[in-house]
Amino acid sequence: MTNTTNSLLKPSRKWLIYAIIAFVLFIGNVATNLVSKNLEEFVKPYRTVVWLFFVVALITAVTVAILDARRTSDRLASTAGGNLIAKSRQPIVNGGTEQEESKIEPSSTLIRPGSAPPLPSLIIGREEAMRDLKTRLGIAGKGQIPAPLQVVTVVRGWPGVGKTTLAAALAHDADIALKFPDGVLWASIGQTPSVLSELAAWGRALGAYDLLRASTVEEATAQLSALLRNKRVLLILDDVWEAEHAVPFKVGGRECAMLITTRVPGVAQALAPTPSHIYNLGVLAEQKAFELFQALAPTVATQYPAGSLELVRELEGLPLAIQVAGHMLNVEASYGFGVAHLLQELREGSKLLEAKAPADRADIAKEKTPTLAVLLQKSTDRLDNEVRERFAYLGAFAPKPATFDLAAMQAVWQVEDPKPTAHVLVERGLLEPVPGTGRFQMHALLVLHARSLLAE
Numbered sequence: 001m002t003n004t005t006n007s008l009l010k011p012s013r014k015w016l017i018y019a020i021i022a023f024v025l026f027i028g029n030v031a032t033n034l035v036s037k038n039l040e041e042f043v044k045p046y047r048t049v050v051w052l053f054f055v056v057a058l059i060t061a062v063t064v065a066i067l068d069a070r071r072t073s074d075r076l077a078s079t080a081g082g083n084l085i086a087k088s089r090q091p092i093v094n095g096g097t098e099q100e101e102s103k104i105e106p107s108s109t110l111i112r113p114g115s116a117p118p119l120p121s122l123i124i125g126r127e128e129a130m131r132d133l134k135t136r137l138g139i140a141g142k143g144q145i146p147a148p149l150q151v152v153t154v155v156r157g158w159p160g161v162g163k164t165t166l167a168a169a170l171a172h173d174a175d176i177a178l179k180f181p182d183g184v185l186w187a188s189i190g191q192t193p194s195v196l197s198e199l200a201a202w203g204r205a206l207g208a209y210d211l212l213r214a215s216t217v218e219e220a221t222a223q224l225s226a227l228l229r230n231k232r233v234l235l236i237l238d239d240v241w242e243a244e245h246a247v248p249f250k251v252g253g254r255e256c257a258m259l260i261t262t263r264v265p266g267v268a269q270a271l272a273p274t275p276s277h278i279y280n281l282g283v284l285a286e287q288k289a290f291e292l293f294q295a296l297a298p299t300v301a302t303q304y305p306a307g308s309l310e311l312v313r314e315l316e317g318l319p320l321a322i323q324v325a326g327h328m329l330n331v332e333a334s335y336g337f338g339v340a341h342l343l344q345e346l347r348e349g350s351k352l353l354e355a356k357a358p359a360d361r362a363d364i365a366k367e368k369t370p371t372l373a374v375l376l377q378k379s380t381d382r383l384d385n386e387v388r389e390r391f392a393y394l395g396a397f398a399p400k401p402a403t404f405d406l407a408a409m410q411a412v413w414q415v416e417d418p419k420p421t422a423h424v425l426v427e428r429g430l431l432e433p434v435p436g437t438g439r440f441q442m443h444a445l446l447v448l449h450a451r452s453l454l455a456e
């Protein structure tokens with residue numbers, strides 16, 4: 001977590017200043033009274049005015065001090081009671097109550113600690129996924145009887161398929177706001193999370209400032225659990241890479257639900273109570289993928305319909321890749337340059353990996369936007385050298401579309417038993433079994449990444 005965030009998490013001490021002012025005024029009042037006795041004649045005409053002034057100032061200072069102290073005092077259901085929760089019934093969605101929002105510095109307005117990212121500015125082809133996930137969260141469609149609330153749902157999918165985007169859309173959904181009137185808490189976990197800070201951010205979003213002083217994860221978890229016992233909150237853990245990282249965030253009460261997103265099937269399996277609690281988010285259907293491309297590069301889609309469709313097919317419906325290619329082509333077209341060459345280069349792939357990811361994937365803390373290659377590397381960096389090398393070779397020999405059976409893997413890797421390596425690649429989300437075929441698929445973007453690893 002950044003320094004900005006840390007400073008945001010410090011409890012307010014403003015009430016202390018008001019209390020000191022009140023004390024000084026009180027002493028001043030007493031002193032003036034004593035002195036005035038010796039200057040009776042001189043002070044007499046002003047006496048009533050002076051008294052009135054001190055009384056009004058004293059009452060004002062004391063009132064402000066009490067109000068401010070109450071606001072920042074212990075509202076947390078610390079250990080036993082569990083009832084000293086934030087009084088406000090305003091939803092927490094996107095950054096706590098209005099009072100809290102006004103205190104947040106402008107530099108942190110992009111994503112406030114504990115709250116969801118902004119509503120995605122463009123989301124195409126996810127109506128069904130939204131419906132399915134809402135059903136799991138106990139929200140019925142028109143004329144339907146609501147299904148029981150699924151306490152934990154894990155959304156799993158290829159890198160860049162749109163897991164975070166979908167979760168963010170849910171966080172801003174009106175039905176979700178009705179189902180979870182106390183709001184949505186969001187934590188971006190990532191590969192090296194700062195668990196205590198993220199928990200503290202949730203505490204802060206709930207107005208529980210004592211949680212900021214929790215010195216251990218266990219303490220913070222216990223306090224949050226007490227705080228949420230009778231609340232209806234949707235907890236979202238985005239981008240989980242290790243199952244252990246998610247455990248301290250399981251703080252929801254009976255009427256809360258948790259949505260987890262991950263690239264890693266092994267993590268999904270570890271966190272989902274049963275396989276049916278895992279939601280596999282697929283790539284966009286071809287028509288929707290083309291719709292997305294059209295929205296991003298309308299001129300190109302009109303002038304080069306066949307080339308555009310071909311590109312969209314090559315990118316196999318992956319929103320991340322379509323976003324990047326669409327933006328690049330649109331910029332090129334807006335300069336009045338011909339785009340036929342770029343279209344071809346993008347289809348071949350190398351240009352795509354070196355391109356910057358869309359702006360909503362920028363790393364705010366580092367003020368940098370990663371390239372696609374960097375985003376994909378996150379998945380392969382953690383492999384041991386041998387497995388990474390085998391992944392790279394698989395990409396190099398990949399047919400189109402890139403599907404393999406065990407025999408092909410055995411031949412490429414020149415090993416007796418390819419299963420253990422295939423197992424690791426599937427578990428890390430780099431290969432996906434194609435149900436009922438005995439074959440495994442590698443997404444086109446991962447094929448490009450695998451080839452680039454080999455070139456290194």
Ligand SMILES: Nc1ncnc2c1ncn2[C@@H]1O[C@H](COP(=O)(O)OP(=O)(O)OP(=O)(O)O)[C@@H](O)[C@H]1O
Nearest residue numbers: 122123124159160161162163164165263319320358
């Ligand atoms: N349905 C969609 N319509 C339009 N753009 C989308 C859609 N889904 C995702 N995107 C865009 O694609 C990019 C990747 O999406 P997102 O970050 O949600 O993927 P992800 O699955 O969370 O990736 P990762 O595995 O890296 O966490 C983002 O720039 C996002 O705005």
Ligand SMILES: [Mg+2]
Nearest residue numbers: 163164165239
């Ligand atoms: Mg994500």
